[in-house]
C-alpha cells in the first residue's frame with residue numbers, strides 16, 4: 001500500500017481543508033450528473049464534517065439530480081442531536097427526494113438493514129463517498145475487530161449492515177463494498193492523533209484491526225484531507 005496520498009498536508013486549518021474538499025467534491029458531482037444524469041453521494045457523521053458539509057451546501061450544484069446518504073446512522077430519531085441525518089439536512093439544500101436515510105424507524109436493525117440495502121442498490125456504485133475516521137481507525141460504523149470485515153467474509157455482506165459497537169448506540173452502516181467501490185473516495189480527518197493512526201493502520205494492511213484499510217485495498221485510491 002502506498003504512502004498516504006495526503007492531498008493537503010498539515011498547517012492547514014479544518015476550515016480551509018473543508019472548503020477544498022467541498023470544492024473538489026462539487027466538481028466530481030457536476031461531472032457525474034453531466035455524464036449520467038444523476039449523482040449518488042455518501043457523507044459522514046460525527047463532529048469533523050460539519051464545516052465541510054456547510055461548505056458543500058454553499059456550492060452551486062444540481063441538487064435535484066443528487067441523492068445523498070449517510071455513511072452510517074445512529075439508531076436515534078432523525079431530530080435527535082446525535083442523528084447524522086439531522087446534521088446533513090441542516091447543511092445541505094437537498095431536494096425533497098434527495099436523501100436516502102439509513103433509519104431503522106423502530107424495526108430490528110437486521111430487518112432494516114436488509115430493506116435499506118435493497119432500496120440503495122440502484123444507487124450503487126456511489127459516485128462519491130467521504131468518510132471520517134475515529135482515532136481507533138473505524139470508518140462509518142465499521143469498527144475494529146469486526147470479523148465481517150475480513151477478506152473472506154465481507155464479500156457476502158449486503159450493502160447495509162447493523163453495527164453494535166461497545167459503549168455506543170446501535171447503528172446502521174454502509175458495508176465495506178459500497179464504501180470501497182465508490183468511483184471517488186475521500187477521507188476527512190483532523191489532528192496528529194488521527195494522522196498517526198492512519199499511517200500506522202495502512203502499514204498493517206489489516207482491515208479487521210483497522211477498518212480504514214478497506215478504502216485503500218481496491219479501486220480508486222482515496223484522497224486524504226487532513227487538517228492540523
Ligand SMILES: O=C(O)[C@H](O)[C@@H](O)[C@H](O)[C@H](O)COP(=O)(O)O
Nearest residue numbers: 044045046047048132133134140
Ligand atoms: O456517525 C459517525 O460517528 C461517523 O460516521 C463516524 O464514522 C465518524 O466519521 C468518526 O467516528 C469520526 O468522528 P469525529 O469526526 O466526530 O471524530
